Amino acid sequence: xxxxxxxxxxxxxxxxxxxxxxxxxxxxxxxxxxxxxxxxxxxxxxxxxxxxxxxxxxxxxxxxxxxxxxxxxxxxxxxxxxxxxxxxxxxxxxxxxxxxxxxxxxxxxxxxxxxxxxxxxxxxxxxxxxxxxxxxxxxxxxxxxxxxxxxxxxxxxxxxxxxxxxxxxxxxxxxxxxxxxxxxxxxxxxxxxxxxxxxxxxxxxxxxxxxxxxxxxxxxxxxxxxxxxxxxxxxxxxxxxxxxxxxxxxxxxxxxxxxxxxxxxxxxxxxxxxxxxxxxxxxxxxxxxxxxxxxxxxxxxxxx
Amino acid sequence: xxxxxxxxxxxxxxxxxxxxxxxxxxxxxxxxxxxxxxxxxxxxxxxxxxxxxxxxxxxxxxxxxxxxxxxxxxxxxxxxxxxxxxxxxxxxxxxxxxxxxxxxxxxxxxxxxxxxxxxxxxxxxxxxxxxxxxxxxxxxxxxxxxxxxxxxxxxxxxxxxxxxxxxxxxxxxxxxxxxxxxxxxxxxxxxxxxxxxxxxxxxxxxxxxxxxxxxxxxxxxxxxx
Ligand SMILES: Nc1ncnc2c1ncn2[C@@H]1O[C@H](COP(=O)(O)OP(=O)(O)OP(=O)(O)O)[C@@H](O)[C@H]1O
Ligand SMILES: [Mg+2]
Numbered sequence: 001x002x003x004x005x006x007x008x009x010x011x012x013x014x015x016x017x018x019x020x021x022x023x024x025x026x027x028x029x030x031x032x033x034x035x036x037x038x039x040x041x042x043x044x045x046x047x048x049x050x051x052x053x054x055x056x057x058x059x060x061x062x063x064x065x066x067x068x069x070x071x072x073x074x075x076x077x078x079x080x081x082x083x084x085x086x087x088x089x090x091x092x093x094x095x096x097x098x099x100x101x102x103x104x105x106x107x108x109x110x111x112x113x114x115x116x117x118x119x120x121x122x123x124x125x126x127x128x129x130x131x132x133x134x135x136x137x138x139x140x141x142x143x144x145x146x147x148x149x150x151x152x153x154x155x156x157x158x159x160x161x162x163x164x165x166x167x168x169x170x171x172x173x174x175x176x177x178x179x180x181x182x183x184x185x186x187x188x189x190x191x192x193x194x195x196x197x198x199x200x201x202x203x204x205x206x207x208x209x210x211x212x213x214x215x216x217x218x219x220x221x222x223x224x225x226x227x228x229x230x231x232x233x234x235x236x237x238x239x240x241x242x243x244x245x246x247x248x249x250x251x252x253x254x255x256x257x258x259x260x261x262x263x264x265x266x267x268x269x270x271x272x273x274x275x276x277x278x279x280x281x282x283x284x285x286x287x288x289x290x291x292x293x294x295x296x297x298x299x300x301x302x303x304x
Numbered sequence: 305x306x307x308x309x310x311x312x313x314x315x316x317x318x319x320x321x322x323x324x325x326x327x328x329x330x331x332x333x334x335x336x337x338x339x340x341x342x343x344x345x346x347x348x349x350x351x352x353x354x355x356x357x358x359x360x361x362x363x364x365x366x367x368x369x370x371x372x373x374x375x376x377x378x379x380x381x382x383x384x385x386x387x388x389x390x391x392x393x394x395x396x397x398x399x400x401x402x403x404x405x406x407x408x409x410x411x412x413x414x415x416x417x418x419x420x421x422x423x424x425x426x427x428x429x430x431x432x433x434x435x436x437x438x439x440x441x442x443x444x445x446x447x448x449x450x451x452x453x454x455x456x457x458x459x460x461x462x463x464x465x466x467x468x469x470x471x472x473x474x475x476x477x478x479x480x481x482x483x484x485x486x487x488x489x490x491x492x493x494x495x496x497x498x499x500x501x502x503x504x505x506x507x508x509x510x511x512x513x514x515x516x517x518x519x520x521x522x523x524x525x526x527x528x529x
Contacts, residue, residue, distance in 0.1 A: 209393050214383035215410035302375055303357045
């Protein structure tokens with residue numbers, strides 16, 4: 001068992017040595033893989049960040065509760081106090097019919113006309129600001145239903161149209177990133193497969209001789225698999241570096257826009273979990289590409 | 305050690321390279337495989353080493369029925385057969401030492417055992433001083449001896465050679481053939497494909513003669529042709 005591990009380690013470092021001995025070729029391959037992987041990674045981060053903006057913007061989704069017209073001042077205050085106790089509610093503002101009328105007069109310019117009305121037709125209004133933990137339209141909807149269940153409430157309205165639309169768009173974009181990722185993953189397999197294929201062809205004689213003196217296919221594959229694995233991993237880490245660089249360049253302008261909305265929003269890169277996944281995917285794709293490339297040659301060398 | 309029963313080989317092109325071949329080599333026997341060019345000598349050796357598979361018939365090598373040796377088992381099967389090629393098939397970016405070590409490395413032999421066994425094999429073929437030389441720095445005869453050292457380094461019970469003296473002059477050919485004879489003397493079964501009738505006569509061993517894929521002569525030493 002230790003002998004087996006030792007041999008793997010030997011091949012691993014031998015491969016590492018081979019790669020550093022041909023730095024230009026390895027770097028080119030790694031760069032191509034980096035760019036290929038950076039594209040879906042960058043788009044993924046973009047979507048995640050937009051998602052956070054859409055839920056993070058203060059005052060984006062307010063719920064208007066129109067109370068029944070016969071609700072008096074004290075009952076409205078009581079209700080607003082009860083709602084304030086709900087965990088998912090950040091603030092509640094009570095606007096009496098009188099205040100509403102004054103506001104309406106000021107904004108509409110119908111001042112005198114409205115004075116001729118026998119009584120104030122506007123209902124009492126509670127404006128509820130949901131807490132930030134409600135970050136999906138679904139959760140917001142649930143809160144609205146709960147508020148609507150109060151007997152005093154005549155109409156509960158949530159201006160969610162743009163949030164819903166944005167979420168729909170994000171959903172589409174996410175699916176798009178998945179499709180893009182799959183096709184670019186295929187591209188990485190092909191890139192590494194081709195690199196390894198050339199390496200395999202240039203060592204075809206050596207491979208034939210190794211087979212003739214009793215080398216197993218696993219023995220022959222090993223250095224090539226390590227090459228693909230290392231190039232894939234290096235490409236993935238380079239992709240992460242590339243994306244991080246782009247994000248840091250964008251951080252300034254994005255911060256400025258966020259400030260306009262009085263939001264504390266800041267762009268976020270990949271966390272360590274994300275980096276590990278990216279590196280793992282790179283390694284896997286590299287391994288797969290070289291496995292296919294070597295497998296084809298080895299298959300052609302089997303006796304018929 | 306090697307037994308063929310009505311073995312035929314038809315290549316993909318439709319050509320019958322071997323037709324109904326039957327013969328037997330006893331353990332520790334030495335034999336020559338002769339015949340004109342294209343008679344099927346190389347093909348017969350390729351069947352024994354499972355580079356090609358028989359189209360029909362049964363072949364038993366080293367107590368194993370070849371049709372039962374699966375793809376996965378082929379490498380382990382080949383470790384018991386030393387093969388010497390006319391074009392040497394050495395790796396040009398490796399020293400004589402590394403070339404000879406190759407069969408041991410692929411078999412996972414430990415480093416300290418490798419050194420000892422490679423030097424013993426190089427010593428046997430008289431090239432101990434050239435262990436650091438690359439193939440281009442060696443003469444044809446020396447390269448062929450490196451090839452022989454590689455073939456015998458893991459002490460296989462069977463040694464095959466396909467025209468091992470094809471590119472060498474008479475004196476060198478004698479030397480190489482004597483080497484094979486030495487290995488045979490210590491119990492290795494040896495089969496050599498060759499055009500060189502001088503060597504066949506000189507050593508007086510079992511002769512298998514092919515003509516257009518058919519066995520036309522199977523004579524043990526001493527028997528009258
Ligand atoms: N891979 C192959 N595919 C098709 N035909 C082949 C193949 N290898 C050999 N042959 C044919 O099979 C016949 C026997 O070839 P083989 O190489 O066994 O002859 P040989 O006796 O070794 O000849 P030589 O003395 O020239 O080496 C020849 O006619 C050759 O053209
Ligand atoms: Mg031949």
